[in-house]
Amino acid sequence: MAHSFESLVIRHTHRLPSPQGSAGEGAIAARQFDAALATVGFKLSAELLERLSGLSEAAVVHTARRTLRTVSEMVGDHVRHNSYFIDFPANVPDTEEFWMRCVAKALGDEKSRKGVLTQLGHGVLDLLSLPTYGRYQHTYEDMLAAQDELIASAGDRVTVLRLGRDLEDELTDLYLALAGSTTPLGEDDLRDLKALAERCALGPQPEAIPVRENRAVVNEGRLGVGADLLLDTVTDVLRLACALSGGDVTLQEPTRFRALSRPRRRALLAGLDAVVAANPAKLADVHAHREPFKRLGERLHPHEYPGRPHAAEVFAVARGEKEARSFGSRIEQLLDASDVLGAVKLLTSAPGRLFRTLDLLLRIAADQDERDAVVAAAVQVAPEVSGRVVLSVREHLHNRARQSGEPRVFVNRRGRAWVTPDSRPPVPAADRDRLIAALDTELRRRLPAPGRLLLDPDVLDVALPLSGRATAAGFGVLPRGSVSVVDGERLRFFVYWKETRHRTDYDLSALLLHADYSTDTWLSYTSLKTVGGRHSGDVTEAPDGASEFIDLTLDRVPSTFIVPQVNIYAGEGFEEVEESFFGFMLRDGERKGRPFEPRTVRMKSELRGVGRVALPLVFRRGDDGRWRAKWLHVYLRGLSSANRIEENQASAAKLVRAVVEREQLTVRYLTGLMADDSTTVDLWDGEHVPDEPVTYIGLARPEGLHPGSRVITLENLRDLIPG
Missing domain, CATH: 3.40.50 (Rossmann fold)
Incomplete structure (x- = not known):
């Protein structure tokens, strides 16, 4: 367990908790450790190298083994990356030539000849019926022997590992940072926070836990050690119940509540009872989640606890047996009546809700006096609104300057994206500019003096990380909308997947677009070669794991955009496979080397969205001739099977345009x-x-x-x- 926590610290901080062991002469082993790290693009800081050199050789070797395992996994080097074409990117055949070669081999095989001849007689051929198609024809060791060694380059990535404090101190710091985050965490970070909360619940705590789902995870850890729960709304209790059932603490997905032990039932009911007793108006919050509360009531058996009458009221409201008029219904009633001034007056008691309603209020206001009242109210309550919401509204208002009818992109918490024309009337420019100026002033007031x-x-x-859900888990990954320069002559994408139970076929493809987002060409298993690009070949099953690659010589690519995508052709989804990830590498010139070289990896991100087509990022050539990446982290719903770039090129291009042309706060x-x-x-x-x-x-x-x-x-x- 200590190793897993040490690995967690390395992944989050790039610090190695202070290595422990007996003193000794470990300098030679430490230098060997440093050299081994270099092969995967890492190195020891001078301070960490010195610390290791003062330990025994055995202690250094023990630390090295654990650390190398962690950093290799960070960049995707913990698995074997074979390629279908053994000497990729050299000698990749034309698609038709390759298919004919597979047919010829099938006709020369007694077992497959009859079936292939029958298919050819009907004019349709299933590539998967060909014995040599889609399955590796050589071992991983054969592929390594066929490839030249990669010569080190000054352009290779070097990630420094630094000396951390003792493991317990590092874990406490990381727990405080995650629990006290001002922005929602991604699913992987929430999982890490859960592990940390179980260990750190009785130690130092953050001054505040502003994000409610973080609080739910922390409460789960506190409940496990008998510490007081942090609850101030009935929804906090619902989120905790979801956490205890292994469900979704964001409440976006339904949770199947488990049977809970009597102590846990008592704790949840006591929490509900205390919240409502302190403020009966909190009962109105039940309306937003009536169905989950009804299902939770069936598990908690509140009738068995007559000493918790206020908790029973929660479930009475959920069942419609008790009235508790919600704040939202009062607002909706005022908005339906176009009573802007009445809505503004009521919303000043809920500053965050007012900010999220600003666009609508400004659009339905009858005259300038009403718009002035909206702006004045926003300025008044701004100091009470979380920084994340202020920044989100600031970004929203900036993009509202665009003309009506432009594409508007929506992305849910699972990365599923869709685009629709923006049919909203514009926000009056003068009011928008006044609000932007006020928000800038408020943010400037909150920011610390940096010296x-x-x-x-x-x-x-x-892009500012306003939500951890806008960033995929992985290495070198930037938030959605970020732009980063791509310095390298050759760009290589990779995807790896390993199926869990069923035959699973993922297809790595790259869509090349003109400046107007129309299709130029593409690389995929149906188009193995194009100008400046090569595909490593189609692999159609992955019981032991499989990889596909696309290699592009950037100065030979005539297009303006390069859009890598991963299509699920058959089998398990991104959240069902045992493992799946995407990334890219950069190399100089005609450097040799294996298809996958960890020290050239610039980014590796997990694929865990709910769609059947993944779009991790897009590359765009600027007017200065330099290529830049804009990070997407989105998924198209796609088809249940047989997703191909030929069918989704239009929807992918529309989504890329919507994200590329939206301006993020950076x-x-x-x-x-x-x-x-x-x-x-x-x-x-x-x-x-x-x-x-x-x-x-x-x-x-x-x-x-x-x-x-x-x-x-x-x-x-x-x-x-x-x-």
Whole structure:
């Protein structure tokens, strides 16, 4: 268990908890460890190398084995990546030539000849019936022997592992950071928080847990050790019940409540009773989740606890036996009557709800006086609204300047995306601009004085992580809408999947689009070669895991956009397979090497959406000729089977356009608010760091920063979002 927690710290912080062991002469082993790390694109910091060198050789080897296992998994090197064409990207045949080769081999095989001849007689041929199609014809070792070694390059990725504190201290810090996050966590981070909460529930706690689903996970850990629960709404209790049943604490998906032990039933009913007794108006919150509360009541048996009358009222409201007029219904009644002033007056008691309703209020206001009242109310309550909501509304208002009828994209918490024309009337420009100015002032007030600000230019166009659900779990992954420069001559995509029970066929493809988002061409199993690109070949089953690759020489690609996608052709979905992930590598020129080389991996993201077509990101060539990635993390619903790029190119292009043309709030925006007259702002040159403490914001922490510096990197980017 200690190893799994150590691995958790490494994944989240790129720090290795201070290695333990007897003192000794471990310098040689430590250097060997460092060399082994280099093969997967990592290295030891000078301080960590020194610490390991003072331990015994056995202690260093023990640490090295555990750490190498963790970092290899981080970049996808924990599995064997074979390719169908043994010397990919060399000698990839034309599609028709390859298919004819498979047919010829099938006709030469006595077992398959008759069936193939019958199919050919009917004019239709199933590729899967050909013995050599879709199944590796060589072993992983054969593929390695056929490939040249990768020569090290200065352009290879180097991720530094730093020396952390003792494991317990690192776990406490990570628990406080995740539990106290001002933005919702992704599913993987929530799972990690659950593990940490079970261990840290009796230790130091964050000053506040503003995100309700985080609170539910923390409460589950507290309940397990008998600590007091953190509850102030009846919905907090419902979320906790979902957590105890292994369900969805965000309440977006229905939870099948398990039979609960008597102590747990008592704890949940006591929580409900206390919340309602303290504020009976909280009963109105039941309406938003009536069905889940009714099902929960069937599990809690409130009639067995006559000493909890207020808890019984919750379920009476859910069943419609007791009236508790909800806040939402009062607002809807006012809006239906176009009573903007009445709605504004009521909404000032719910600042977050007012902010989420601003667009509608401004659109239905009858005159300028009503719009002035809306703006004034927003300015008045702004200090009480969470920073995440203020930033979300600020981003929304900025994009509302676009003309009506432009595509509008929706993405749910599971990454499923769809696009529809924006049919809403525009928000009056003057009112929109007044609100934007007020929100900028409010955000500037909340941001801490950074002192001397040192910025990595590469982080400036990273989108603010307003929700962890807008970022896939993985390595080197940026939030949806982020833009990052692609420096390399060759771009290589990879996908890996391993089926759980049923034959599963994933197809890696790349759609190439013109500047107007119309289709230029594509790479897939039906088009193995195109200008500047090669496909590694179709693999149609993965009982032991399978990989597909696409290699592109960027200066030979004539298109404006490159859109990689993973199509589920047959079998298990992204959340059903044992494992699946996507990523990309960058190489210089005609460098040799295996199809998968971990030190060239720039990004690896888990595939866990509910759609049948994954669109992780899009690459766009700018007017300056440089390629940049814009991160999507979205899924198309697709078909239940036989998804192909030929059929989804139009819907994929429409979705890409909607995301590409939407402007996100970025680190550049927030640091611009920080930089007042008293702040010195420097752009980091990649080498020299100041001797004095700074606030550093970048993709990764540079060596040599003053120990008194505040450091924000991808691992804790959420800390930028003010509370």
